Amino acid sequence: MDFTPTEEQTAARDLAARIFGDLSTPERLSAAGTGSDAELWKELCSAGLVAAVADVGLLGLVLLLEEQGRTTAQVPFAVSCVYGLLAVAAHGSAEQRQRLLPGIGDGAVVVTGALPSTGGVRAAARGELTGTVPLVPWLRDATHVLVGDGRRRLWLVRTADARCEPVESTAPWAAGRLTLDAAPAEPLGPPGAYADVLATARTAFAGLQAGVCAGSLARAVAHTNTREQFGRPLAAKQGVQLRAADAYMDTESIRVTAYEAAWRRDAGLPYATHALTAAWWASEAGARVVHTGQHLHGGAGADLEHPVHRHFLWGRQLDAHLGCGSEVLQELGELIVSGEEAV
Known part of the structure; x- marks a missing residue:
């Protein structure tokens, strides 16, 4: 590699x-x-x-x-x-x-995705989609939505043919609620395309989380190097150093697992388990890092207007979007046991 x-x-x-x-x-x-x-x-x-x-x-x-x-x-x-x-x-x-x-x-066409929330959407014989996806990121900006149905098939829907209602999420992702009522849709790819797109999305959002964590940690390091307590910078305290070091290692773990999954896809190698590994690290470790970033800011970190709080919100939203760690880990284990890594 x-x-x-x-x-x-x-x-x-x-x-x-x-x-x-x-x-x-x-x-x-x-x-x-x-x-x-x-x-x-x-x-x-x-x-x-x-x-x-x-x-x-x-x-x-x-x-x-x-x-x-x-x-x-x-x-x-x-x-x-x-x-x-x-x-x-x-x-x-x-x-x-x-x-x-x-x-x-x-940029004239903006596509978002309603994956992996497939349970609430079903496709009719002629391709019309019916169902609801409670939260779709950046739906308010989108002209099209890539939707997965209950049979793990992909459909492209124009937002003009669906009902899109604004929804406020933890992070400001211009999200929305997607309601389909016999909405016309066009199929995208063979049945196996769903697994590839889902693994690609998990890898990409893990990369986004790596950046969120790196930004949060950078702010924490800058703050603790300049903020003094009893005449010494906070960064001189061993407890602060250990928290920052743990956050750095977590951030690097997210980054390297995302890199590996992405590299394997680009090389044409199976990467579904690697994408799930990256998603697990991004979910579990990402939450730890953004909590650390906010904690190391002390009282300033509790200020909703402070820039580090935005990293905290993004980190928690990505944690929720990727799926809680236990769910991702269970899916990873089942895929390894089955030995069927389709992508």
């Missing part, structure tokens, strides 16, 4: 870091409220970062999402790349790729 970024991946990551760093400031995040930053989304698409994911692969996307997570930038970057660009590129027909990929690349 070689996780060293290519020149293209490095260039895309550095460009993303600059754009997120310049435009996703605490002041702009506060002004955006619970919605998305339309100007930032336009800048990312104009810079070609969404379209570039087709060339830099899933590992490249994980690198880009780390930069988004560091600043908790409120844009539908992860969902549109995973459920839109990568899903359509890998599993769409020639006609679907020609019709959808240019719009996804320039």
Whole structure:
């Protein structure tokens, strides 16, 4: 395994870091409220970062999402790349790729996903979908939703053909409740496409969590190095050092497992168990890290307006989105026992 970024991946990551760093400031995040930053989304698409994911692969996307997570930038970057660009590129027909990929690349088409909540959606013989998904991330920004039905098939639905109601989640993800009432839908890919898209999403969101944790820890380190107690920096205390060291190791565990799953997908190797491993670390360790980041800020960490609190909210939302650790671990164990790693 070689996780060293290519020149293209490095260039895309550095460009993303600059754009997120310049435009996703605490002041702009506060002004955006619970919605998305339309100007930032336009800048990312104009810079070609969404379209570039087709060339830099899933590992490249994980690198880009780390930069988004560091600043908790409120844009539908992860969902549109995973459920839109990568899903359509890998599993769409020639006609679907020609019709959808240019719009996804320039931001005119935004795709989100209603996976793995398949139990509440069923497909009729002609493809109409009926059911409800209580919370879909970035639904308020989306033009299309990639929906999984009860038989683990993928369907692409236009949000104009569904009822989308705003829902407030822990993090400001412009989420919504999706209600389908015999909504027209087009199939995407063969039955096996569901497992690939789900594993891709788990890997990508783990990468996003790695960035959220890195950003939270960086803020905690800066705070404890400058905040003094009894004439000494907080960072000089052994208890603080140990908490920060544990958080660093947890963050690196999330990062390396996400890198491995992404690298394996790009190399055409089975990676479903690796994606679940990354999801487990992102869920379990991610919650620990953002709690540590807030705790090391002392009373300031309890301030809802403090930037570190935003990392805490994102970390807990990603924890919930990926699934609690015991559920992910059970699914991982069942997959290992069955020996059937389809993707």
